[in-house]
Amino acid sequence: MPPPTAIVISIGEELLExxxxxxxxxxxxxxxxxxxxxxxxxxxxxDGPGELKELLQSLQNKVDVILTTGGLGPTEDDRxxxxxxxxxGVELVSVGVDGAVDFLHEVFARFQPGPAxxxxxxxxxxxxxxxPLSNKVGTAWGFHCTLGQRTELYVLPxxxxxxxxxxxxxxxxxxLALRFGHQAHQLAHAVLHTTGAAESVIEKPxxxxxxxxENPRLGITASANGVCLSLLAxxxxxxxxxxxxxxxxxADLQQQLHPFCWGRDADTLASVVVRSLASxxxxxxxxxxxxxxxxxxxxxxxxxxxxxxxxxxxxxxxRAKVDQLGVDDALLEGPHAVGAVSEEVALQMAQGAxxxxxxxxxxxxxxxxGPGGGTEEKPVGMVYVALVGPGGQEEVRQLRQYARGGRDxxxxxxxxxxxxxxxxxxxxxxxxx
Amino acid sequence: MPPPTAIVISIGEELLExxxxxxxxxxxxxxxxxxxxxxxxxxxxxDGPGELKELLQSLQNKVDVILTTGGLGPTEDDRxxxxxxxxxGVELVSVGVDGAVDFLHEVFARFQPGPAxxxxxxxxxxxxxxxPLSNKVGTAWGFHCTLGQRTELYVLPxxxxxxxxxxxxxxxxxxLALRFGHQAHQLAHAVLHTTGAAESVIEKPxxxxxxxxENPRLGITASANGVCLSLLAxxxxxxxxxxxxxxxxxADLQQQLHPFCWGRDADTLASVVVRSLASxxxxxxxxxxxxxxxxxxxxxxxxxxxxxxxxxxxxxxxRAKVDQLGVDDALLEGPHAVGAVSEEVALQMAQGAxxxxxxxxxxxxxxxxGPGGGTEEKPVGMVYVALVGPGGQEEVRQLRQYARGGRDxxxxxxxxxxxxxxxxxxxxxxxxx
Numbered sequence: 001m002p003p004p005t006a007i008v009i010s011i012g013e014e015l016l017e018x019x020x021x022x023x024x025x026x027x028x029x030x031x032x033x034x035x036x037x038x039x040x041x042x043x044x045x046x047d048g049p050g051e052l053k054e055l056l057q058s059l060q061n062k063v064d065v066i067l068t069t070g071g072l073g074p075t076e077d078d079r080x081x082x083x084x085x086x087x088x089g090v091e092l093v094s095v096g097v098d099g100a101v102d103f104l105h106e107v108f109a110r111f112q113p114g115p116a117x118x119x120x121x122x123x124x125x126x127x128x129x130x131x132p133l134s135n136k137v138g139t140a141w142g143f144h145c146t147l148g149q150r151t152e153l154y155v156l157p158x159x160x161x162x163x164x165x166x167x168x169x170x171x172x173x174x175x176l177a178l179r180f181g182h183q184a185h186q187l188a189h190a191v192l193h194t195t196g197a198a199e200s201v202i203e204k205p206x207x208x209x210x211x212x213x214e215n216p217r218l219g220i221t222a223s224a225n226g227v228c229l230s231l232l233a234x235x236x237x238x239x240x241x242x243x244x245x246x247x248x249x250x251a252d253l254q255q256q257l258h259p260f261c262w263g264r265d266a267d268t269l270a271s272v273v274v275r276s277l278a279s280x281x282x283x284x285x286x287x288x289x290x291x292x293x294x295x296x297x298x299x300x301x302x303x304x305x306x307x308x309x310x311x312x313x314x315x316x317x318x319r320a321k322v323d324q325l326g327v328d329d330a331l332l333e334g335p336h337a338v339g340a341v342s343e344e345v346a347l348q349m350a351q352g353a354x355x356x357x358x359x360x361x362x363x364x365x366x367x368x369x370g371p372g373g374g375t376e377e378k379p380v381g382m383v384y385v386a387l388v389g390p391g392g393q394e395e396v397r398q399l400r401q402y403a404r405g406g407r408d409x410x411x412x413x414x415x416x417x418x419x420x421x422x423x424x425x426x427x428x429x430x431x432x433x
Numbered sequence: 434m435p436p437p438t439a440i441v442i443s444i445g446e447e448l449l450e451x452x453x454x455x456x457x458x459x460x461x462x463x464x465x466x467x468x469x470x471x472x473x474x475x476x477x478x479x480d481g482p483g484e485l486k487e488l489l490q491s492l493q494n495k496v497d498v499i500l501t502t503g504g505l506g507p508t509e510d511d512r513x514x515x516x517x518x519x520x521x522g523v524e525l526v527s528v529g530v531d532g533a534v535d536f537l538h539e540v541f542a543r544f545q546p547g548p549a550x551x552x553x554x555x556x557x558x559x560x561x562x563x564x565p566l567s568n569k570v571g572t573a574w575g576f577h578c579t580l581g582q583r584t585e586l587y588v589l590p591x592x593x594x595x596x597x598x599x600x601x602x603x604x605x606x607x608x609l610a611l612r613f614g615h616q617a618h619q620l621a622h623a624v625l626h627t628t629g630a631a632e633s634v635i636e637k638p639x640x641x642x643x644x645x646x647e648n649p650r651l652g653i654t655a656s657a658n659g660v661c662l663s664l665l666a667x668x669x670x671x672x673x674x675x676x677x678x679x680x681x682x683x684a685d686l687q688q689q690l691h692p693f694c695w696g697r698d699a700d701t702l703a704s705v706v707v708r709s710l711a712s713x714x715x716x717x718x719x720x721x722x723x724x725x726x727x728x729x730x731x732x733x734x735x736x737x738x739x740x741x742x743x744x745x746x747x748x749x750x751x752r753a754k755v756d757q758l759g760v761d762d763a764l765l766e767g768p769h770a771v772g773a774v775s776e777e778v779a780l781q782m783a784q785g786a787x788x789x790x791x792x793x794x795x796x797x798x799x800x801x802x803g804p805g806g807g808t809e810e811k812p813v814g815m816v817y818v819a820l821v822g823p824g825g826q827e828e829v830r831q832l833r834q835y836a837r838g839g840r841d842x843x844x845x846x847x848x849x850x851x852x853x854x855x856x857x858x859x860x861x862x863x864x865x866x
Contacts, residue, residue: 016472018463019654019663021456025477030451039449044458044475137837221452230452286726286747292733293719293726296747300725303804303840311753314719314729314745316738320790324744324757357753371736407736 004064004180006037010044011052011070011080012158024069024156024163031167033232034189035176037065047071052083060087060147064180067167070158072140074120080155081143085127088145092125095132095141100124107139133170138162144175152179186235188216188242192253193267194260195226195420202227205256209249216249224409225269225416226260229253262423269419270298270305276426277308277361282390284422285357286312287325287349289340290367290383295415311357313349321345325352325364339378341366343396346384360390361425363418367399369407379403381410385418387425397421437497437613439470443477444485444503444513445591457502457589457596464600466665467622468609470498480504485516493520493580497613500600503591505573507553513588514576518560521578525558528565528574533557540572566603571595577608585612619668621649621675625686626700627693628659628853635660638689642682649682657842658702658849659693662686695856702852703731703738709859710741710794715823717855718790719745720758720782722773723800723816728848744790746782754778758785758797772811774799776829779817793823794858796851800832802840812836814843818851820858830854 008028014020022044029039040063045051052071059066071080085092094101101124108116126132126143133142133156140157147153154175156166167173194202199222203210206229209218216233231253233246254261263272277284286296286309296312299305313324318340321327327348331338338344346364354362367383374380381403386396399417401410441461447453455477462472473496478484485504492499504513518525527534534557541549559565559576566575568590575589587608589599600606627635632655636643639662642651649666664686666679687694696705710717719729719742729745732738746757751773754760760781764771771777779797787795800816807813814836819829832850834843 014652014654015459016462016475017466017652017663017665018459018461018472019652019661021454021459023454026448026451026454028451029449033450039451040479042449042477046473219447219450219452221447228452230450232450288726290733291730292738293721293729293745293747294733296726296749297724297730300723300727300747300749301841301844305725306749310750311757312726312745312747312749314726314733314747316729316733316745317743320744324789356757408734411734 003036003038005040006032006065006067007040007059007063008032008042009052009055009066009068010042010158011047011068012044013046013077015044015070016046023160024158027160027164028067028069028167032065032067034187035173036180036187047077047079049079050083052080053087056084056087056147056153060151061149063151065152065154065176066147067154067156067172069156069163072123072142072155072157074123074139076119078122078140081122081125081127084130084143084145084153084155087147088127088129090128092122093128095124095126095143097124097132097134100141104139131171131175133166133172135162135166135170137165142166142170142172144172152176186242188233188246190231190246190250191265192229192231192250192257192261193226193263193269194229194257195262195269195416197227197257197260198222199227202229202257202260206253209253216246218249224405224413229257259424259427262420268298268302269416269423271302273419273422273426274299274302274305274308276423278304280360280426282308282360283357284309284361284363285353285359287321287353287362287364288312288314289316289321289349289365290369291365291411291414291418292316294411295363295365295418298415298419310359311353313353315349321349325349325356327352341368341378341382341384343384343386343398346386347388347394347396350386350388354388361422362388363422365414365418367401367410367414369410370403371407374403381405383410383414383417385414385421387418387421389425393425395421395425436469436471439465439472439498439500440492440496441465441472441475442485442488442499442501443475443591444480444501445477446479446510448477448503449479456593457591460593460597461500461502461600465498465500467620468606469613469620480510480512482512483516485513486520489517489520489580489586493584494582496584498585498587498609499580500587500589500605502589502596505556505575505588505590507556507572509552511573514555514558514560517563517576517578517586517588520580521560521562523561525555526561528557528559528576530557530565530567533574537572564604564608566599566605568595568599568603570598575599575603575605577605585609619675621666621679623664623679623683624698625662625664625683625690625694626659626696626702627662627690628695628702628849630660630690630693631655632660635662635690635693639686642686649679651682657838657846662690692857692860695853701731701735702849702856704735706852706855706859707732707735707738707741709856711737713793713859715741715793716790717742717794717796718786718792720754720786720795720797721745721747722749722754722782722798723802724798724844724847724851725749727844728796728798728851731848731852743792744786746786748782754782754799758782758789760785774801774811774815774817776817776819776831779819780821780827780829783819783821787821794855795821796855798847798851800834800843800847802843803836804840807836814838816843816847816850818847818854820851820854822858826858828854828858 130145349364370380381401563578782797803813814834
């Protein structure tokens with residue numbers, strides 16, 4: 001039996017004008033996929049009268065589920081409830097939940113004295129016969145109703161936090177599970193992360209798994225940080241569960257893609273490094289120049305990183321490298337200077353950080369992020385990353401980041417490369433590139 | 434005369450599965466808006482046979498412009514050129530540009546010896562009668578053709594860099610200008626940025642400008658960093674140019690929204706702060722704990738920041754605060770300790786950084802980013818930001834960041850608040866909140 005079909009609709013002029021990047025559509029498309037739906041399209045429409053009604057009319061009875069986000073707020077533009085009521089040929093009525101209207105009066109009173117006006121109270125109205133979906137983090141109610149013979153419509157607010165609250169905790173997921181749940185438990189999903197190899201290198205040993213009809217279905221996505229593999233497994237009639245099928249394939253892929261594959265699902269390169277350091281009871285100190293604190297920012301993004309990371313220096317000026325990290329002045333100025341962007345300075349930065357922090361590992365980064373400051377000998381994108389470790393490890397790599405990627409790309413890619421060097425060093429894996 | 438209408442279509446299963454966040458649609462919607470188009474909808478469809486053809490068929494003669502992205506690559510899924518050719522009832526033919534096929538052979542040879550196979554060479558095929566759109570940063574050609582009587586179709590590759598190259602430099606913008614250009618020069622667009630006031634506060638003094646039909650049209654968008662105003666001005670029949678109308682309204686808004694409004698268009702809070710420091714020939718040193726280097730990362734994101742920023746410390750451990758910045762040990766441990774998250778420690782961090790760097794300004798940040806580490810007295814989200822300056826300025830603020838926003842939100846909001854404090858201090862504006 002083919003999976004039930006779904007369409008996600010995002011509503012708002014601000015989306016059509018490109019003022020806001022819609023994140024709801026991809027978030028809920030992924031959630032619907034995991035619940036066993038085939039998302040066949042996503043649409044974005046404005047809030048003009050009739051626009052949504054016309055679109056819903058053209059879709060009803062053609063798909064099993066429609067999920068809309070946006071257009072439920074307290075302003076004149078927010079016409080979604082009216083559009084749906086008009087399509088159903090019913091009136092708008094109160095959600096009929098105790099305290100719903102009082103709550104809106106209360107919220108309104110925080111901004112302005114007196115009772116809330118009708119346009120504000122409209123946030124607790126839904127089409128007659130619809131089921132309210134609660135929104136614990138905002139003021140607009142969502143709702144569910146059936147269009148035509150078979151299309152289940154879930155109407156959710158636009159702000160991503162409110163939309164998620166309404167979907168996950170407001171009644172939508174339960175309703176979907178009741179109506180379509182028999183599909184969902186037969187699926188399992190995971191993402192594997194790799195860094196350090198091009199898409200073509202990753203693809204080569206696993207090409208057979210990419211064929212259409214393979215279970216799990218495998219998708220490849222390349223980004224600046226590396227290549228991701230996305231797996232979706234379905235239970236087999238033989239009785240093998242989706243989870244078993246998924247984990248078997250993951251084990252295989254991890255072996256094929258060693259040493260590039262470093263994590264799965266919510267792992268980040270920084271979280272993997274922090275975990276390795278924590279389990280080895282080791283600490284890290286960072287000395288950054290061109291990345292300007294972004295590597296420390298990535299490490300401290302990991303909750304619990306304080307057990308492994310104690311000291312970071314952003315030695316942006318030459319003077320800072322000398323007075324804070326003990327880099328030899330003669331490397332930076334004078335007849336024998338090699339310049340701040342050099343193997344020697346990166347290494348002394350790493351050593352200086354490690355020594356001053358009394359840490360196990362030290363990293364030093366110096367380079368040219370551009371757009372200015374490049375020369376023929378040291379062009380924009382040239383970066384040195386040095387790593388020193390507790391077992392006498394000492395490694396300096398020259399990176400040539402893609403200059404046309406721009407300053408931000410060069411800095412972020414350098415953070416990623418430095419984390420990958422750390423990961424390899426922690427694992428004792430020698431890195432070839 | 435109403436503006437010409439446009440629709441943006443994004444193509445790919447990876448979008449419908451939520452594996453990739455589509456950024457092309459909003460980018461090109463904004464570009465079309467600036468060229469005088471009314472974007473009436475955005476659609477995302479898969480790469481199954483017939484899907485795109487059916488959608489294009491339903492739209493042709495109903496809109497003036499359709500822009501598609503994706504589905505032009507060298508794999509089996511990339512069927513867009515076939516779909517369009519089928520709709521037009523024509524064959525696929527070579528782009529007819531000298532060297533186009535040789536180039537594909539050359540690129541293919543980098544990965545694998547021998548001549549390129551047909552599926553790879555297909556990237557230089559377009560429907561007969563279509564005009565090729567060149568792609569200087571990738572291998573797939575885009576193209577333009579007319580559907581039905583009046584719908585101009587621009588077919589572009591999916592990777593954002595390639596899509597942009599094809600649109601801006603491959604012939605699409607010139608073709609749009611030739612066909613619809615009379616509209617575009619009558620428009621002018623700008624974005625104003627504010628921080629420190631809620632949407633309702635920003636809206637109050639400028640409500641009259643938000644009315645439908647106002648010129649410039651004004652849109653408000655709230656995000657974690659503040660409230661943005663988006664303005665779109667149209668030339669008036671009286672002869673006032675769009676630019677004049679836009680700048681007059683901007684001057685007015687900047688006055689109304691002082692001191693919240695800090696920049697326009699590509700400005701960032703960090704770039705505004707760096708610019709102020711540079712024009713005052715002053716320097717800045719940073720001492721960060723809970724933000725872990727993100728503030729330094731934001732400052733050094735600004736090209737040219739090296740003239741104003743020399744030293745940063747990420748003193749994540751108490752020990753680092755003491756040994757690197759000279760924070761008084763007794764504040765952190767012992768009978769009179771106030772703890773690392775305190776007004777006193779933030780201030781000593783700022784002072785220590787300023788003194789050691791020999792800079793004009795010093796900032797110290799310490800707080801609880803969570804999810805762990807909160808207490809009743811010092812809950813997750815409590816942050817102290819201290820600022821010391823060259824004129825004896827000394828200011829410590831306690832921030833209560835929205836804890837449910839999560840660790841990342843708390844850290845990023847703190848960076849934004851610290852930059853705003855710096856901006857106010859540089860401008861000598863007293864901040865009320």
